[in-house]
Amino acid sequence: MxxxxxxxxxxxxxxxxxxxxxxxxxxxxxxxxxxxxxxxxxxxxxxxLPQLSESLDHILAAMERRHGMPLAELDRKAKQGVVRTLEARGAFSVRHG
Known part of the structure; x- marks a missing residue:
């Protein structure tokens, strides 16, 4: 820039x-x-603006940084919180994309 x-x-x-x-x-x-x-x-x-796939990757990376570990290593309750956050951010609104 x-x-x-x-x-x-x-x-x-x-x-x-x-x-x-x-x-x-x-x-x-x-x-x-x-x-x-x-x-x-x-x-x-x-x-x-990022492409949709880049945006989702960015969101997931930010969530891993927030939790301090890969999302796959989170306990069940933390994973459920991640899913709620993803839902709130519209990650599941695109179907058959």
């Missing part, structure tokens, strides 16, 4: 972008599928 990383808009959205597994780009690098964010009428940053 060539845009200033210390711009207030970039600073504000970066935690959300990171949590989603998205990517920040210069507006000049944006395609029609990217989201360009403007500040006071000037394009500041573009956000490239």
């Amino acid at each position: 060539t845009e200033p990383a210390d711009h207030p808009l970039v600073t504000a959205v970066k935690p959300l972008v990171d949590a989603m597994g998205a990517e920040l780009l210069a507006p000049s690098q944006a395609t029609t599928e990217d989201v360009v964010l403007a500040w006071e009428g000037d394009d500041v940053i573009a956000v490239r």
Whole structure:
């Protein structure tokens, strides 16, 4: 990314972008599928959203970091909590994908 990383808009959205597994780009690098964010009428940053499979991988990796171990090693109660979180985040909403 060539845009200033210390711009207030970039600073504000970066935690959300990171949590989603998205990517920040210069507006000049944006395609029609990217989201360009403007500040006071000037394009500041573009956000490239992850593909669905990348997003799910990102969510699972974050959950493993949160629990401090691979999800397969969690006890039954913790695994049930993971499934509830995945359901709440829409991981099971795509069928036959």
